[in-house]
Amino acid sequence: MSQIVWIARHANRxxxxxPDWFLTAERRYDPPLSDDGMIQAQQLAQRLKGEKIAHIFASPFLRTVQTANAVAEALDLSIKLETGLSEWLNPEWMTEEPERLSTLALADLFPRIDTSYTSRIAAQYPETHAKVRERSGQTARCLAAEFFPDDILLVAHGASVLGGAMGFVGDIAIKEVKATLCSLVKLVRQDSEWLLELTGDTSHLTATEKVVRFV
Structure with a gap:
């Protein structure tokens, strides 16, 4: 039996x-996509349109939900909000636990959100670099196992994209995965072995970032 796990990083924020947006934002650690980020999300959606993805899981931050929603529209699927895919809750980046919209508030904005889904893995502020990798790796493995043999898409953040990949292939992901904005990682299960087929593909994008920012 085989299975494919796709992991995408959100589009540009x-x-x-x-940068001045942060100074007056109501939820300063939960920015939306930028205008060009919305275009990137649409390009990601077109890239995945021909794939046999059966379930979409997204971090509950606004930028990941917006990115996932573009794909969900193209594939006519629901979105399951999974806290285990969240941003790295790094106290050096965030002076307090980030405030986000509630699931119901997000569902009002994005009706494709499945409000019956219960997140499988928690993310607790603050957390270390090792913890975000452990948490996101555990989440990716859990969802792949629970929804096997269906192909799934995880929409996450730079650190949780890397951690998710590490959950399947271990430290090799540290050297191989380049989680640029709106990039794609592809992991393929053949029997009990996981293979890393795409390590951060951006061929679907017309514009890409030059420096990887795990933010």
């Missing part, structure tokens, strides 16, 4: 384009 507004505070990368306009």
């Amino acid at each position: 507004l505070d990368f384009v306009n």
